Amino acid sequence: MKPIVLAKRIIFAAALIPAAVLAYNAYQGDLTANPIEYITHFTGDWAIRFLVITLAITPIRRITRWNPIIQLRRMLGLFAFFYATLHFLTWFVLDWFFDFKQMAEDIAMRPFITLGMATFVMLLALALTSTQRSIRRLGRKWTQLHRLIYVATATGLFHFWLARKTVVPQFQVVLVAAILLLGFRAWWTLRTRTHPRPSTAH
Amino acid sequence: MLIKRSSDIRASEITDKSHYLNRRQFLNAVAMATAATAAGPLSSETLAASNGAAHGKKLANVAKGAFSGSGDKVNSWNDITSYNNFYEFGPYKEDPKAEAWRLKPRPWTITVEGYAEKKGTFGFDEFIQPYALEERVYRMRCVEAWSMVIPWVGIPLKDIIATYKPTSQAKYVEFVTAFNPAQMPGQTTRMLPWPYVEGLRMDEANNPLAILAVGLYEESLPNQDGAPIRLVVPWKYGFKGVKSIAKIRFVDYQPKNTWQVMTPNEYGFYANVNPNVDHPRWSQASERRIGEFFRRKTLPFNGYADQVASLYAGMDPKKLY
Numbered sequence: 271m272k273p274i275v276l277a278k279r280i281i282f283a284a285a286l287i288p289a290a291v292l293a294y295n296a297y298q299g300d301l302t303a304n305p306i307e308y309i310t311h312f313t314g315d316w317a318i319r320f321l322v323i324t325l326a327i328t329p330i331r332r333i334t335r336w337n338p339i340i341q342l343r344r345m346l347g348l349f350a351f352f353y354a355t356l357h358f359l360t361w362f363v364l365d366w367f368f369d370f371k372q373m374a375e376d377i378a379m380r381p382f383i384t385l386g387m388a389t390f391v392m393l394l395a396l397a398l399t400s401t402q403r404s405i406r407r408l409g410r411k412w413t414q415l416h417r418l419i420y421v422a423t424a425t426g427l428f429h430f431w432l433a434r435k436t437v438v439p440q441f442q443v444v445l446v447a448a449i450l451l452l453g454f455r456a457w458w459t460l461r462t463r464t465h466p467r468p469s470t471a472h
Numbered sequence: 473m474l475i476k477r478s479s480d481i482r483a484s485e486i487t488d489k490s491h492y493l494n495r496r497q498f499l500n501a502v503a504m505a506t507a508a509t510a511a512g513p514l515s516s517e518t519l520a521a522s523n524g525a526a527h528g529k530k531l532a533n534v535a536k537g538a539f540s541g542s543g544d545k546v547n548s549w550n551d552i553t554s555y556n557n558f559y560e561f562g563p564y565k566e567d568p569k570a571e572a573w574r575l576k577p578r579p580w581t582i583t584v585e586g587y588a589e590k591k592g593t594f595g596f597d598e599f600i601q602p603y604a605l606e607e608r609v610y611r612m613r614c615v616e617a618w619s620m621v622i623p624w625v626g627i628p629l630k631d632i633i634a635t636y637k638p639t640s641q642a643k644y645v646e647f648v649t650a651f652n653p654a655q656m657p658g659q660t661t662r663m664l665p666w667p668y669v670e671g672l673r674m675d676e677a678n679n680p681l682a683i684l685a686v687g688l689y690e691e692s693l694p695n696q697d698g699a700p701i702r703l704v705v706p707w708k709y710g711f712k713g714v715k716s717i718a719k720i721r722f723v724d725y726q727p728k729n730t731w732q733v734m735t736p737n738e739y740g741f742y743a744n745v746n747p748n749v750d751h752p753r754w755s756q757a758s759e760r761r762i763g764e765f766f767r768r769k770t771l772p773f774n775g776y777a778d779q780v781a782s783l784y785a786g787m788d789p790k791k792l793y
Contacts, residue, residue, distance in 0.1 A: 302565060303547075303555035303762050304618055367766065372755075382753050432753055435616070436663050436734070438563045 274338035281342060285349045288316045289356070306364045313357035314433075318426050318444050320350035325423060325451040332458060344400050347419070351397040358390050382432035385425045392422040423448055528692035531605055534625050539608045539681075544621040546609060549689055551762050552622055556696045557614065558715060559664050560649065560656035567658075568696035574655045575716065577699035586646075586722035589637035596700050600686060602635060603627040607690070608683055610706035612713075613745045613774045619759045624704055625687035630678040638674070642722035646671045647703055650718035664730055670703065670714035671727025671741070673783075681706060681779050684717070707773040707780045709743045742784075742792040745774035749790055 561571035580596040651667035698715025731739035747770040
């Protein structure tokens with residue numbers, strides 16, 4: 271088995287661990303005194319973590335020059351979408367229980383909900399166009415569209431920040447990670463512009 | 473003054489879903505109680521520590537008054553001692569339960585200062601000794617839009633105030649939490665400006681509903697709930713209930729309460745529960761009662777309008793957040 275195939279399988283299983291932990295805790299009735307808040311925070315935390323982990327793949331590829339790692343990117347992005355979907359459904363079903371009027375009002379009036387919703391819609395668009403067929407059909411436009419992950423990370427972080435009364439340590443960790451990873455891209459782009467690499471590098 | 477009880481929430485309104493959510497906790501409690509009976513007090517403490525707070529000293533002679541035995545379904549000991557906002561022990565709800573063992577609630581002193589005839593520093597037992605303890609079952613509405621029903625044991629704040637004879641210059645009462653970073657690890661961070669400060673207008677403090685709580689479920693207050701003594705003002709958002717009080721000052725200025733200092737556009741001085749004035753970031757129209765699935769409507773003054781609305785006659789309700 272190629273190392274990348276093995277890595278993919280291990281990471282796939284590992285990425286399901288948070289969902290398994292949540293399901294186990296639910297089965298044990300161990301979701302704190304406020305289960306809906308706990309599930310909301312738990313799924314939201316993992317959605318933003320997987321977004322940041324997805325952003326790490328390209329920098330790791332550039333630094334290690336291990337190109338096959340790029341094959342992990344779509345899977346990790348889809349896991350971010352998976353946890354974001356659980357997060358959205360928690361809000362939609364458990365928190366508001368299909369109270370469409372209240373939810374519409376929240377989306378319209380509360381920036382923190384507006385940002386969360388916008389982030390989810392962006393991730394949905396990215397997930398729907400993540401197939402090989404979309405990549406082929408959209409061509410250059412696909413690359414442009416998928417730069418939306420940068421916007422989604424920013425709106426997702428802003429949503430996280432607004433959701434809490436104070437800056438919590440978990441927020442600081444993902445914020446610093448996101449700044450470093452986006453900063454690396456900026457630095458890399460500048461560097462490749464000023465020192466063009468030989469064309470063989472592709 | 474006659475204290476009117478409002479009985480707007482009947483036990484019959486509680487949905488079956490809440491029973492479902494509480495069943496496991498109930499089973500745990502039964503298991504714990506059975507084990508405790510079988511194994512004696514030492515094991516009972518160990519068991520309790522793993523699920524909510526260890527049980528404290530049983531409080532004797534707790535009077536049942538107009539506000540005990542409310543129609544609300546009371547939250548469990550585990551709910552009240554495992555789900556807390558007490559930033560002195562960390563920003564997450566589970567932090568106080570995990571960290572509050574560091575706090576030493578005895579010996580404890582309370583300093584009374586400012587515009588009062590009687591002032592000084594008093595040991596905790598000396599401070600509470602003159603008063604009879606009363607049970608008060610109050611709804612607690614957090615600014616984060618969840619609520620609980622808590623069987624406090626406490627002392628009417630007005631009785632305590634009377635002891636210290638504030639002078640006519642005293643317009644407000646300011647309360648300050650103990651500052652002790654070695655025992656309260658959150659105080660080593662800059663999450664909030666420390667120590668925590670809260671305050672009440674003199675007439676609010678003298679309202680019969682306001683109490684200083686020293687216990688719950690007829691036991692001494694667990695550390696994570698603000699041991700040894702904390703403020704409870706049920707018509708206001710929970711953050712007004714300053715915990716682990718070390719100083720009480722009679723002052724002529726409106727105290728700068730901590731959350732107002734932290735985020736002045738979101739938190740004010742009064743913080744009265746009001747479904748019609750939203751938090752800038754979320755709605756205050758409804759709340760989730762811990763143990764229930766569906767949200768319920770939030771009531772003006774948290775359902776205590778009959779007792780407290782007159783305090784604010786003529787004031788703009790929009791300024792009372």
